[in-house]
Amino acid sequence: MPKHILQVNQPMFETQLDRMVSEKVTEILNRMLDAEADEITGAARYERSCGRKAYRAGHYERDLTVKAGKLSVRVPKLKGALFESAVIERYRRREESVEEALIDMYLAGVSTRRVDDISQALWGARMPSQTLSDKLRKVYGDIDAWRERPLSQAYPYVFMDGVWH
Structure with missing residues (x-):
């Protein structure tokens, strides 16, 4: 057979x-x-x-x-x-997960113009760099608010410095 x-x-x-x-x-x-x-x-x-x-x-x-x-x-x-x-x-x-993916790309170091090209390739729809920049302003505002929040108690930490050979 x-x-x-x-x-x-x-x-x-x-x-x-x-x-x-x-x-x-x-x-x-x-x-x-x-x-x-x-x-x-x-x-x-x-x-x-x-x-x-x-x-x-x-x-x-x-x-x-x-x-x-x-x-x-x-x-x-x-x-x-x-x-x-x-x-x-x-x-x-755009669905929220699509917007989150585009913001994650930018935060990973991809330029806004490149994010626009990638969104066209992946989803068949462009994300204009200005729209992405507007959305990122809100994200950066949230990050700045978190970074500048008051710390009400003492937090233990370890600071290290070194060189790798």
């Missing part, structure tokens, strides 16, 4: 896998947003109901950068009620 060797085109497989993950994440987010709209309106899409509190008025596309890449989600628009999603914060364009 001959043995068949299965060969996998690794780059093609990874590309297809990435695409499948992005599509599934987009589908799940869209369903969650629709479920939120159903809850706010008091009725499902196209449902006739006496208890309806608001009406759907279409949707708009919104880009969101997550670990799975850059996604385009459909955010419902409503008549008679304000749609505020618990799934996606208003005006947020």
